[in-house]
Amino acid sequence: MLVRLLYASRATTPLTCDTVDAILKQSRERNAALGITGLLCYSDDLFMQVLEGGRDEVCELYNTIxxxxxxxxxxxxxxxEISERRFGGWTMGHVNIAKVNPGLLLKYAKKPVLNPFNCSGHASMALLNELIATASVLTRSA
Incomplete structure (x- = not known):
């Protein structure tokens, strides 16, 4: 059975390029072995990540996070529960929200900033879908 989990969190230390690169490297290696795909969005001190894969694997990974x-x-x-993956092209794609058109963020939130704590999960998933549609997702660090 496949599942999709979307979560948000706050970074405990400032996000640097090196920190994000290390997270992405670790995620890609681990996720490939577990059959997990997904997307990581980050901005300032916020993370928003979607994980897709087997229920046990996704739940265990979430507990680790x-x-x-x-x-x-x-x-x-x-x-x-899902019948097919939406983020199957990435063991862990990523989007630096600072590089996204603010108008796109404003479409789904009160202000043109990433703050998944202040909007619905449905709106957050719609934003992720639009990021895919606008080719904003990267497969490696840039």
């Missing part, structure tokens, strides 16, 4: 000292205020925004 909750325990990871790089994350605080980890919140599930959406969890659902």
């Amino acid at each position: 909750v325990s990871d000292t790089r994350h605080a205020e980890v919140r599930i925004l959406s969890y659902e």
